[in-house]
Amino acid sequence: MVVKYLDLKKQYESIKDEIDKSISNVIDDTAFSYGKYAKEFENNFKSFLDTKYVFGTSSGTSALHLALIAMGIGPGDEVITVPNSFIATAEAISHAGATPVFVDVNPKTYLMDTAKLVNTISSKTKAIIPVHLFGQPADMDQIMEIASEYNLMVLEDACQAHGAIYNGKRAGSIGNAAAFSFYPGKNLGAYGEGGACSTNDPEIAKQIELYRAHGEIKRYYHEVIGYNYRLDGIQGAILNVKLKHLDNWNEKRRNIASMYNEMLSGVGDIITPYEAENRNSIYHIYAIRTKSRDALRDFLTQNEIQSGIHYPIPIHLQNAYKYLGYKKGDFPIAEEQAETTLSLPIYAEMPESDVIRVVDTIKKFFDKEVVK
Ligand SMILES: Cc1ncc(COP(=O)(O)O)c(C=O)c1O
Structure with missing residues (x-):
């Protein structure tokens, strides 16, 4: 018998009735694109994280990208992150038009080495993306302190850290904003692609919401050139079931x-x-x-x-x-x-x-x- 790295089928079997019902609810209500189940999940995830805002997105990569745009990061800016992450962390910086700048990691934890961070900051640095690698939160106190001293934004890459705790707070509730991935293999995984941004900052929240859905302020009135980065209805319904577990x-x-x-x-x-x-x-x-x-x-x-x-x-x-x-x-x-x-x-x-x-x-x- 094979020892599987991960067995998603086993998890499904343990919650099959709830999941099947949640999917058929979305179909019954034809709430496919974003819709009430995705919104319900946003509210539940907001309570879970204890943040003021959560926005469901189409993936963790789009969540990172959206958050950077919402923070005003763009061409000419540098964003510091670690080189041992999944490539999406750097891709999001590139998609925003900015340049990724790497800092090495701590040899014990493999999280951002905060002792080396300051030397990486330049006049072009606008933000730091600490990655909560493998589910362990980075040294957020030190990172927030350095960010505040140099007037930088902090975007937590919490794509591997749903529910992880740092000093009594959930990962994803500490920086200026955070990004989560609900890729199926994650601890909180959808049955397809999905992600979320969280923040406590009303201005960042406003921008995330605007850019997530075509820059629309009311139906067919577009304020900025945005994206289609919404969370899918079926994924929202599934995540709602799984969040409880x-x-x-x-x-x-x-x-x-x-x-x-x-x-x-x-x-x-x-x-x-x-x-x-x-x-x-x-x-x-x-x-x-x-x-x-x-x-x-x-x-x-x-x-x-x-x-x-x-x-x-x-x-x-x-x-x-x-x-x-x-x-x-x-x-x-x-x-x-x-x-x-x-x-x-x-x-x-x-x-x-x-x-x-x-x-x-x-x-x-x-x-x-x-x-x-
Ligand atoms: C650390 C990290 N950042 C970003 C991502 C990107 O998430 P997604 O695959 O949902 O786009 C992942 C997911 O694999 C990840 O592990």
């Missing part, structure tokens, strides 16, 4: 992460994820590090255990960003991460026997390595 699912992931941490401690050269103080990771991804990453991954595959690599090439070394002129060695921690990181199976419904099988197989691999 999110904290419980996140807790289950945290339990699995604790099991892995305990059982993998001292195995080979494995480094298990480091959870910094004052925060709760939601373990969207459970990533270990080992110098034998590729061989271990092959061994897991031979033993029918799926795994992932997030991400094999840091953004500054991707062909798409060659024009920025970065080179290998510019961000050594992010580069080392790309070479050693391995994401193990994790999802709320994952059977304990599968966790044990993953660990036993990893132990077997390192026993063999030692014998060699």
Whole structure:
């Protein structure tokens, strides 16, 4: 039997009746494009995050893009982010017409290195995008402090951090705005594409709303050139059902992460994820590090255990960003991460026997390595 990296079918089966009903409600009401179910989700997600505004969007990428536009970021501006994120973080900056500028990550947490952040700020810097990588919130207190000192906006990339907590606050409720992705594999995943922007700032909220739907102020009156970035009705209805389960699912992931941490401690050269103080990771991804990453991954595959690599090439070394002129060695921690990181199976419904099988197989691999 294969140990799956993620089993979306299992989750669906556990909430099938609620989900099926929610989809048929949308069809009965023909509330397809945005509509009352997407609005209902926005209200519920707003309460969940404890923010003043939430706007459902067509994806996490469009949420990031919208938020940057709403903050007034455009050509000539620089936006600082990390090179070890999914490429969409940088793409959104490029789509806004601005230039991504990277800062390396902390070698323990793999989150934005706030000690290096100040040296990256230039006269063109307008915003910072900290990424709550793998579900662990970045060092928001330090980032907000630096941003306030240099008069910069902060956009949280919370695309992997639905429900994560930093100092008692939800990730996505701390910066000037935040972006979420509801890509199906996320801890809160739609059954297609989806995303959201959150903010407490009425001016940013106004701009997000305006640009999200063709710059329309009333039907067929367009104030600015906007986008079609609305959340789909069916996705809104599904997310409404799933949101009720999110904290419980996140807790289950945290339990699995604790099991892995305990059982993998001292195995080979494995480094298990480091959870910094004052925060709760939601373990969207459970990533270990080992110098034998590729061989271990092959061994897991031979033993029918799926795994992932997030991400094999840091953004500054991707062909798409060659024009920025970065080179290998510019961000050594992010580069080392790309070479050693391995994401193990994790999802709320994952059977304990599968966790044990993953660990036993990893132990077997390192026993063999030692014998060699
Ligand atoms: C950190 C991060 N940022 C942005 C995105 C983009 O989200 P989406 O795929 O919904 O456009 C993702 C999703 O994969 C992500 O993980």
